[in-house]
Amino acid sequence: MIRPVANEAQRSVGLDLRSITKRFGSFVANDAVDLTVRPGEIHCLLGENGAGKSTLMNVLYGLYQPDGGEILIDGVPRRFADPKAAMAAGIGMVHQHFMLVEVFSVAENMILGREPGLVVDMKAAKATVRQLSQRYNLPVDPDALIEDLPVGVQQRVEILKALANDAQYLIFDEPTAVLTPQEIDELMVVMQKLRDEGKGIVFITHKLREVRAIADRITVLRRGKIVGQAEPGTSETELAQLMVGRAVDLSVAKQPAEPGAVRLAVDGLTVTNSAGAVVVDDISFDVAGGEILCIAGVQGNGQSELADALIGNIPVLSGRIRLDDRDLADASPRQSIAAGMGFVPEDRQHDGFIGTFTIAENLVLNRFDTAPFAGGGSLNLKAINDNAVTLRDEFDIRTPDVQNLGSSLSGGNAQKVVLARELSRELALLVASQPTRGVDVGAIEFLHKRIVDERDKGTAVLLVSTELEEVEALADRVLVMYRGKIVGIVGPDTPRDVMGMMMAGVGYDEAVQVAAGDAADAGKDA
Known part of the structure; x- marks a missing residue:
C-alpha cells in the first residue's frame, strides 16, 4: 500500500x-x-x-x-x-565502496580516525574486534590484512568499524x-x-x-x-x-532457447592481471548461436578480465578463443569487432562512451571509418546523423537532438546508446558485461528485451552479471566463476541457495547436498 x-x-x-x-x-x-x-x-x-x-x-x-x-x-x-x-x-556508515586501507590489518583499520594520540593501543583495538565480532556474529581475524580478505568479510569490517564508534x-x-x-x-x-x-x-x-x-x-x-x-x-x-513514475513489467518475456551451432569456443584460457597474478585460470566453455550464457559470481572473481580478454582489451597468457572460424586469442579489439563481436563494457563511462562527443558520434565509435560513415578520407556527417536519428527512435534514447553531447544523457540513456551501437550491425557474438549496472528499472525492462531479441536472431550472447535476478531472468545456461575458475555450468532454475554456495566456491554436487540437509533441518525445527 x-x-x-x-x-x-x-x-x-x-x-x-x-x-x-x-x-x-x-x-x-x-x-x-x-x-x-x-x-x-x-x-x-x-x-x-x-x-x-x-x-x-x-x-x-x-x-x-x-x-x-x-x-x-x-x-x-x-x-x-x-x-x-x-x-x-x-552516525555510522557502511559505504558501497569500502573505505578500508588494504595494506592495513583489520584492527589497524578499526582505529583509523579514532587515534587518541601518538601512541596507539593495538591490544585494545584487537580486543574490540573480537568483542564486536562475537556479539554480532561477524567473525573476523583482527590480525588479517584487508587485501587478503574476501569482499564479504571486508564488509563485516566496515560494519564493525561503525559499531566500534558506538x-x-x-x-x-x-x-x-x-x-x-x-x-x-x-x-x-x-x-x-x-x-x-x-x-x-x-x-x-x-x-x-x-x-x-x-x-x-x-x-x-x-x-x-x-x-x-x-x-x-x-x-x-x-x-x-x-x-x-510509470508501470513497469518486471518479468522478462522470452521463449525457450533454440541453440544452433557453437559460435564461441574458449579452450584453456588463462589471463593475468597487471601484477602478473592469474585472474582467469585455465577455463573452457562454449556458447551456441541462439542462447544466452550468463557468467555469475561475486565481483572480482575474474569475470571482468574474461570479458576484456575476449574482446582483446588485455592479453591472453595461454589458451584459445575461437569465434566461428577465426582464432581471436591474439586479436586486437578492432580485429575482434571486425570478426563480428559486439562488446558492452562493464564501465561505460571509461570504456564504452565518450561524454565530450556527440550522441551521434558515440553511436558510430565502432565503425566510424567504414562505409557509409566514411569515404574518400573524410567523414559522412549526414550518414552519421541519419544513423543516430534511426537508432534514437528504435532504442528510445531520450534526447531532443542527437547532436547534443553524450554527457547530457542520463545513465540509462547512455547505456542505451552503447547497446544500440553494438546491435546496429550483424553480430556473431555479443559480450555484455554488467549491461544494466547504474540503470533504472524502466530502462532495464527495455535493455533485457533487446538482449533477448538478439539471442532470437541467432547471435551467441555471453552476459556477465553480479545480479542473480538478472541471471535467472535472462540465462539459458549459467557459468559460475570463483577465483578465476569455473565452479560449474548449471541451469537458470538452479535454487538460489545452491547458486550462492557455488558463487562461494562450493561445487554443484556438494552445494545440492548441503542445501538438502539445510532444508531437512528446517523441516525438523518446524
Whole structure:
C-alpha cells in the first residue's frame, strides 16, 4: 500500500533530515528532502540509480555540506563539517565502496580516525574486534590484512568499524552489491539484531526483493525528491512504478532457447592481471548461436578480465578463443569487432562512451571509418546523423537532438546508446558485461528485451552479471566463476541457495547436498 509522506506533526524523536537540498552546479541532487529515522527501525531508502539516495546520506555523514535544510538528532539541530563529527554524534556508515586501507590489518583499520594520540593501543583495538565480532556474529581475524580478505568479510569490517564508534544510527549504502545470497541473508540477520537493540538503520538499495524482506518503512526517491512512502507489504510492481513514475513489467518475456551451432569456443584460457597474478585460470566453455550464457559470481572473481580478454582489451597468457572460424586469442579489439563481436563494457563511462562527443558520434565509435560513415578520407556527417536519428527512435534514447553531447544523457540513456551501437550491425557474438549496472528499472525492462531479441536472431550472447535476478531472468545456461575458475555450468532454475554456495566456491554436487540437509533441518525445527 502506498501512502503519503508523513507531515511535520507526525515526526517522532530520532534522526530528522528536514528540507535537505544539495546542488552540484545547476544540477539539484536533493530537492528539499524530508526523512525521519526512528530508533529501533530499518528504514529503506529506495530509488533508481541517480535518484539522490547516496548523496542524501553523504550529506548526513558529513561528506557533503547541504545547500539548504537542517539535520536534527532528538530535536537538536546538528551540522557535521566532516565524517569525524558525524561519527562523534553517533552516525555510522557502511559505504558501497569500502573505505578500508588494504595494506592495513583489520584492527589497524578499526582505529583509523579514532587515534587518541601518538601512541596507539593495538591490544585494545584487537580486543574490540573480537568483542564486536562475537556479539554480532561477524567473525573476523583482527590480525588479517584487508587485501587478503574476501569482499564479504571486508564488509563485516566496515560494519564493525561503525559499531566500534558506538553508532546509534547506521547507514548501509547498497551493502549487498558484492555479496553472495548466503552473505546477504547473514547481513539481514545482523541488521535485524541491530534494529532489535534499538539502533536506527537506513538501508539504501534498488533491489525490491530485499526491501520487502527487511523494511519496517520504505521511502522512495525519484530525481532528487521524495515521491512517497510505502508499507513493507507493497508489491514489487507498485514499488517499481513509484520509483520510475510509470508501470513497469518486471518479468522478462522470452521463449525457450533454440541453440544452433557453437559460435564461441574458449579452450584453456588463462589471463593475468597487471601484477602478473592469474585472474582467469585455465577455463573452457562454449556458447551456441541462439542462447544466452550468463557468467555469475561475486565481483572480482575474474569475470571482468574474461570479458576484456575476449574482446582483446588485455592479453591472453595461454589458451584459445575461437569465434566461428577465426582464432581471436591474439586479436586486437578492432580485429575482434571486425570478426563480428559486439562488446558492452562493464564501465561505460571509461570504456564504452565518450561524454565530450556527440550522441551521434558515440553511436558510430565502432565503425566510424567504414562505409557509409566514411569515404574518400573524410567523414559522412549526414550518414552519421541519419544513423543516430534511426537508432534514437528504435532504442528510445531520450534526447531532443542527437547532436547534443553524450554527457547530457542520463545513465540509462547512455547505456542505451552503447547497446544500440553494438546491435546496429550483424553480430556473431555479443559480450555484455554488467549491461544494466547504474540503470533504472524502466530502462532495464527495455535493455533485457533487446538482449533477448538478439539471442532470437541467432547471435551467441555471453552476459556477465553480479545480479542473480538478472541471471535467472535472462540465462539459458549459467557459468559460475570463483577465483578465476569455473565452479560449474548449471541451469537458470538452479535454487538460489545452491547458486550462492557455488558463487562461494562450493561445487554443484556438494552445494545440492548441503542445501538438502539445510532444508531437512528446517523441516525438523518446524
